[in-house]
Amino acid sequence: MSKLRGLQSIEFTKCPAIIGHEAVVGKKEGEGPLKAYFDHVVQDELFGEKSFEYAERKFYKTAVELACKNAGLHTADIRYLLGGDLLNQIISAGYAARDLQIPFLGLYGACSTMAQSLLLGSVLIDGGYADTAACAVSSHFASAERQYRFPLELGNQRTPTAQWTITGAGCTILSDEKEANLCITGATVGRVTDYGITDANNMGAAMAPAAANTILCHLQDFGRTVQDYDLIVTGDLGSVGLQLLKEILTQAGINTDSRFQDCGCMIFDPETQDVHAGGSGCGCSAVVLNGYLLKKLKEGAYKRILFCATGAKLSTTSSQQGESIPGIAHAVVIERVK
């Protein structure tokens, strides 16, 4: 049976199993609407380290270790680690991979990396190229702000469309085990999409067209409608991007009802947490998925969800040269099978 679906999608016939998952979040994330679901909240933004970058890699490493433990495995049992982060040269993932000593496949999909790692991890498991794979992603508010925007010490005002980069990391353990109750059944690889956004404080608008493109392509490739999903959740569009996504999809004839949600809108309370348009960063979809959504799937709140993480390919170098910020979105289908 062909595993190719339509133009950009894959069907996993052996259903790679999710056997463990964990999220580690910062203090602010642990005070938001999902606080009851986050078991590991780190109060110190430096996580006991000497810099935000060292802290971020500790979030990454800790998430992998805890997810392995959650799966009843040691890190040495994991065949391959797939993932990345937002820092130049994906140093959080790279140094964590050095410390963990798991064979490492580094990915860069900006904030779409959680979905990209699940997609490629599922290919490895489904095809019989790995028996276990850890898919992990991190971000840190302070390391991201100083790399992409301004030093925090400058105290710059944030614009209304700005999003707040999540401090945290999430890890999913995939396996060829047959007895798990959650598995990944399909995926869609995204195209780089560019509507000409140049504002580094409006990532939602940069990513929304990519999310729309991937969701529409996914539905077409699988011959499904939005009613086939209990939840279609985007990575970190935030309130501005989610609104734009709904507008684009409505124009395409899609009924954008309450099943369309966004990790960036779920993680913070807009009334009390002063995050403007919501959460962002590749840790955002990673911690919402691994800390909250997978638990809701297990509890029976959802049967099948489309997890569509969205990335803005923001680069200070290309922004300084006048380029726009293209977006990309990858999607995976996660189902409760028993």
Next chain:
Amino acid sequence: MSKLRGLQSIEFTKCPAIIGHEAVVGKKEGEGPLKAYFDHVVQDELFGEKSFEYAERKFYKTAVELACKNAGLHTADIRYLLGGDLLNQIISAGYAARDLQIPFLGLYGACSTMAQSLLLGSVLIDGGYADTAACAVSSHFASAERQYRFPLELGNQRTPTAQWTITGAGCTILSDEKEANLCITGATVGRVTDYGITDANNMGAAMAPAAANTILCHLQDFGRTVQDYDLIVTGDLGSVGLQLLKEILTQAGINTDSRFQDCGCMIFDPETQDVHAGGSGCGCSAVVLNGYLLKKLKEGAYKRILFCATGAKLSTTSSQQGESIPGIAHAVVIERVK
């Protein structure tokens, strides 16, 4: 039949085929020992663009377009594009993917990215998750120097261990076609290895332990010896790193004869081209593979080679924070099957 080999390796039972490949190089690379093999030499280091970064992405895009043409395909026929480059947020690959509109999986493995893209591309083809895949990687001397080291205008002296980042891009087209004469039969995923090197002008030493680790693991996983290969070619260790690799392997009981070669040592003439320890950059192994080695395989000079691209996970951020430079190496087995 299991596709897992040993601890870190994969056997491809359906032999993903190499149906097209092309390298596009800069002027200096086109004047080196491999000049007779490089069909596409760009004399202008800006490639008609306004900046080195715009030039690099044009190298990337051109390599993909020419490789597709070489394979008798259009870019629209390619199911997935896999690859990356050395620039922050892999902007060369990302913007090229936007222009090419091929669904894109962004990778970051520093200078190991060519092997990583072939490895994951082969998994997609071998497992039936794609019928075609383009694996492409680029680097540019001027964009890399100013990002990682010093502005060229400063005229800094280069140390004896320094390597010269290649200007160029290479692309390999993989397919599930059964009639091709070159195919990929196996691969080994590397671990991040760190011997504590902190000198950004000694990448060879940073990468050699990773190359040794991957080669030793590969031989053990497949139960092979070096005599099973006509060539074991590392990515871009240069003369300093290749010497170190041979020392580490000799200590491990391996006979490091003339079949051990390095793309960084092959691309420039050390006597006349003033590159110190040799070539580097992820374009280095990409252009040597796609411009030279695959042609030699087709000509019959080799029957089976181990292509082991090596990456130094150099980051200015982590270097400024006192961190060492870890290395990683991934390997793929390329064979002439008829």
